[in-house]
Amino acid sequence: MTKTVAIIGGGVAGLETAKQLNSLGYSVKLFEKSNTLGGHVAKWDRLFPNKRHASEVVSSLTLSQGNTQTLVGTTVSSIKRQHGNFIISANSNNHEADAVVLATGFELFPAEKKEEYGYGLFENVITSADLEQMFIKHGKPAMASGHKPVRIAFIHCVGSRDEKVNRPYCSKVCCVTAVKQAIEVKEAIPNCEVFCFYMDLRMFGPGYEDLYKEAQSKGVTFIRGRLSESSEIEGGRVQIKAEDTLASTPLKMSVDIVVLMVGMSPQLDTSKLAADLGLSLNADGFIAATDLHTNPTETTTKGVFVTGACTGPNNITDTVNAAKATALDVHNYLSR
Amino acid sequence: MKLEGKRKIWNEYQKEIADDKYFYVRSCIRQAVFPGSENTYLRIMRDVLKKDVHESAHHTTCTGIGYHTEVVPFETIQTVVARNFALMREAGYENYTPSCVTSFGIYTEVLDTWHHFPEERKRTAEYLKKATQRDFQEPGNMAHTSDIIYKFRHQIAEKSKYKLINKATGLPLKVVDHIGCHYAKMFPAKGIGGAEHPHVLAGLIEAFGGEVIDYPERRHCCGFGFRQYFIKANRGYSIAASKKKFESMEPYQPDLILTNCPGCNFFMDRWQYALAEMEGKTYDTKGNGIPVLAYEELAGLMLGFDPWEMGLQMHQVGIETLMDKIGIPYNLNEKYKGAKGEDLGVPESPRNINFYK
Numbered sequence: 001m002t003k004t005v006a007i008i009g010g011g012v013a014g015l016e017t018a019k020q021l022n023s024l025g026y027s028v029k030l031f032e033k034s035n036t037l038g039g040h041v042a043k044w045d046r047l048f049p050n051k052r053h054a055s056e057v058v059s060s061l062t063l064s065q066g067n068t069q070t071l072v073g074t075t076v077s078s079i080k081r082q083h084g085n086f087i088i089s090a091n092s093n094n095h096e097a098d099a100v101v102l103a104t105g106f107e108l109f110p111a112e113k114k115e116e117y118g119y120g121l122f123e124n125v126i127t128s129a130d131l132e133q134m135f136i137k138h139g140k141p142a143m144a145s146g147h148k149p150v151r152i153a154f155i156h157c158v159g160s161r162d163e164k165v166n167r168p169y170c171s172k173v174c175c176v177t178a179v180k181q182a183i184e185v186k187e188a189i190p191n192c193e194v195f196c197f198y199m200d201l202r203m204f205g206p207g208y209e210d211l212y213k214e215a216q217s218k219g220v221t222f223i224r225g226r227l228s229e230s231s232e233i234e235g236g237r238v239q240i241k242a243e244d245t246l247a248s249t250p251l252k253m254s255v256d257i258v259v260l261m262v263g264m265s266p267q268l269d270t271s272k273l274a275a276d277l278g279l280s281l282n283a284d285g286f287i288a289a290t291d292l293h294t295n296p297t298e299t300t301t302k303g304v305f306v307t308g309a310c311t312g313p314n315n316i317t318d319t320v321n322a323a324k325a326t327a328l329d330v331h332n333y334l335s336r
Numbered sequence: 337m338k339l340e341g342k343r344k345i346w347n348e349y350q351k352e353i354a355d356d357k358y359f360y361v362r363s364c365i366r367q368a369v370f371p372g373s374e375n376t377y378l379r380i381m382r383d384v385l386k387k388d389v390h391e392s393a394h395h396t397t398c399t400g401i402g403y404h405t406e407v408v409p410f411e412t413i414q415t416v417v418a419r420n421f422a423l424m425r426e427a428g429y430e431n432y433t434p435s436c437v438t439s440f441g442i443y444t445e446v447l448d449t450w451h452h453f454p455e456e457r458k459r460t461a462e463y464l465k466k467a468t469q470r471d472f473q474e475p476g477n478m479a480h481t482s483d484i485i486y487k488f489r490h491q492i493a494e495k496s497k498y499k500l501i502n503k504a505t506g507l508p509l510k511v512v513d514h515i516g517c518h519y520a521k522m523f524p525a526k527g528i529g530g531a532e533h534p535h536v537l538a539g540l541i542e543a544f545g546g547e548v549i550d551y552p553e554r555r556h557c558c559g560f561g562f563r564q565y566f567i568k569a570n571r572g573y574s575i576a577a578s579k580k581k582f583e584s585m586e587p588y589q590p591d592l593i594l595t596n597c598p599g600c601n602f603f604m605d606r607w608q609y610a611l612a613e614m615e616g617k618t619y620d621t622k623g624n625g626i627p628v629l630a631y632e633e634l635a636g637l638m639l640g641f642d643p644w645e646m647g648l649q650m651h652q653v654g655i656e657t658l659m660d661k662i663g664i665p666y667n668l669n670e671k672y673k674g675a676k677g678e679d680l681g682v683p684e685s686p687r688n689i690n691f692y693k
C-alpha cells in the first residue's frame with residue numbers, strides 16, 4: 001500500500017520536497033494556508049544573483065508536482081500522533097499520514113517593531129517586500145505621491161542582528177537582496193542616488209560578491225553605519241540619521257524613499273504545531289533539528305521532518321538542497 | 337503621516353494609572369525656575385478633579401542630577417528612593433507620582449533593578465534600616481504627573497473655558513510636543529505611547545482641540561542633557577542642541593511648545609531668549625519667540641486660571657501671544673505683582689525678543 005506523506009507549507013521547501021517524494025512513489029498531500037503556492041518567492045520580482053524572474057522558479061516547482069494533492073487555502077490547526085501514524089486536522093477535516101514534513105517557512109520581520117524607523121507611519125518608508133511589489137506592478141519604485149524618487153536609502157539588518165527586537169541572528173539574504181534591489185533602482189532610474197546603510201556585507205554565495213562590485217560600479221554608495229531614526233519632513237520625504245562608522249561621524253540626510261531590509265522571523269503558527277509534535281525550538285525560535293551538522297532534517301519525534309526556512313534563514317538554493325535531503329530522509333524512514 | 341499607524345502604537349503602549357489617592361513628590365529644579373507650575377498641578381488635582389493628593393514635607397530630591405553626573409553612587413540613590421517610598425507608605429498611600437521626568441526615570445530604573453536583581457533591593461533595605469530605622473515597600477502604582485493629567489484630560493477639557501483654537505481664524509493652534517528623554521526612552525513600556533511616538537502630551541493637545549505637529553527633530557534632546565549643561569565647558573552643546581530643534585520646527589511655525597519635563601520646559605524657553613540675544617533671531621515670524629508651557633500650565637490656562645497666579649510671567653518667552661490667539665484675557669499691570677500684590681519689579685527687556693510689560 002502506498003504510504004502517505006503530509007507536507008505543511010507550499011513554499012519552495014514544501015514544493016521541492018513534494019516533487020521529490022512524488023517521484024519516489026509516495027502519495028503526497030501538500031497543505032498551504034494561503035490560496036497560492038510559492039510562499040514569499042511568489043511575491044518577489046527578481047532573484048539574486050542573476051536577476052532571474054522569481055515566477056520562473058515558482059512555475060518550475062508547481063508544474064513538476066505530478067500527483068501531489070495540493071490543498072491551498074487550508075490551515076493546519078493540529079497534528080496528532082495516533083497508532084504510529086499522524087492525524088492532520090485542517091479546515092475541519094482530518095487527514096492521515098505516515099510521515100510529516102514541516103516546511104512552514106518564515107515570516108518577514110514586522111518592520112513596525114522598529115518604531116524609530118517609522119514603517120506604518122511615514123508613507124515613504126517601505127520594506128524590501130514592498131519594493132518587490134513595486135517592481136512587479138510598475139517596474140520601478142515611486143514615492144507615495146507618485147513622484148519619481150531622486151534619492152533612496154536602503155537600511156540593512158532590520159530585524160536581524162538586533163537584540164533590541166529579540167532578533168540576534170543574521171537573516172543571511174538581506175544584504176545581497178539590498179544590493180540586488182539597489183542595482184535594479186539604478187537600472188530603472190539612472191539618475192537616482194542610492195545609498196546602502198550596512199553593518200557588514202555578508203556576500204556568502206556564488207555571484208554575490210560580483211553583484212556587490214556591480215552595484216559599486218553603477219554608483220551605489222555604501223555607508224557602514226546603522227540608522228538611528230527617521231522622521232518625515234515636508235513633501236513626505238524622510239530625514240534619516242545614522243553614523244558613518246568608517247568616517248567616525250554622525251550623518252543626517254533627506255531621502256525620498258527609505259527601504260527597510262526586513263529579516264526572517266520564525267512563523268508564529270509553526271511554534272504551535274511544533275508544540276503539538278513535541279519538537280523543540282532553537283534559541284532563535286526556529287525548529288531545532290536533531291543534529292545541526294549531520295542530521296539537519298530529522299527531529300526528535302520519529303516520522304516528523306523539517307526543511308527550509310522553518311529551521312532558520314535560508315536562500316532558495318540551500319532550501320532546495322535541504323528539501324531534496326529531507327525527501328531522502330523521509331524515504332529512508334518509510335522504507336525501514 | 338499615517339495617523340492609524342500612530343494610533344496602533346499608542347494602543348500598544350498604555351499603562352495602568354491609579355484613580356485617586358496619590359503621593360506627590362516635587363521636582364528639585366522646577367520650583368526655582370517655574371515656581372507656579374507644581375502649585376497649578378495641585379490646584380487642578382484637588383480643586384478641579386477633587387482628588388486626594390498627599391505631600392510629605394520630609395521627602396527629598398531623588399538625587400537624579402547627582403547620579404547622572406556621577407556625584408551620587410547607585411547605592412546611595414537606591415537608598416534615597418527607598419526612603420521616599422517609606423514615607424509614602426507611612427502616610428498611608430501607595431500611588432507614587434513624581435513631578436519630575438528625571439525622577440520618574442530614576443524611580444523606574446531603581447524599581448526595574450530591584451525586580452531583576454533582588455540582592456540590590458535587599459542591600460538597599462539594610463542601608464535604609466541602618467540609616468533611618470525605616471522599612472519600605474514598592475509603590476502599588478507609579479505614574480508621572482503628566483500621566484495623571486493625561487488620564488483626566490477629557491474631564492479637564494470638559495471643565496475648561498478655552499480651547500487650543502485660534503479665535504480669529506477658528507482653526508486649531510499648532511502645537512509641538514517635547515517629551516523628556518527620561519520619560520520613556522530608557523523604559524518604553526512605562527510611557528504612554530512608548531518612546532518613539534509618545535501620546536502623553538499629544539493626547540492632551542488633542543483633548544484641548546489643538547493640532548499636533550510632528551517635526552524632524554522632535555525626538556532630539558531639548559538641550560539640558562546633564563553633561564551638556566552641568567559641565568560648564570559643554571554648554572555650547574546644550575544651546576546647539578536646542579537650536580537644532582528650533583530650526584527644525586521653524587518651517588511648521590508652531591504656536592506653542594508643550595513639555596512634560598522641568599528641564600525641557602526651562603531650556604526650550606530660556607535658550608530661545610539666549611539665541612535671540614546671540615544671533616538676533618527668533619523662530620517665529622514676529623520676533624516673539626515660540627511660547628513654551630508644561631502640561632499642567634496648559635491645563636490651568638485652559639481651565640481659566642489666572643496666568644500670573646500660575647507664575648507664567650516666569651517664562652522668558654512671553655505667553656501673551658498664545659493668550660491673544662486663544663482670546664484669554666490678562667492684565668499686564670498684574671504681571672509683576674507678588675501673591676500679596678507687592679511689586680516684584682520688572683525685568684530688564686531683552687534686545688531681540690518682544691517683551692510684554
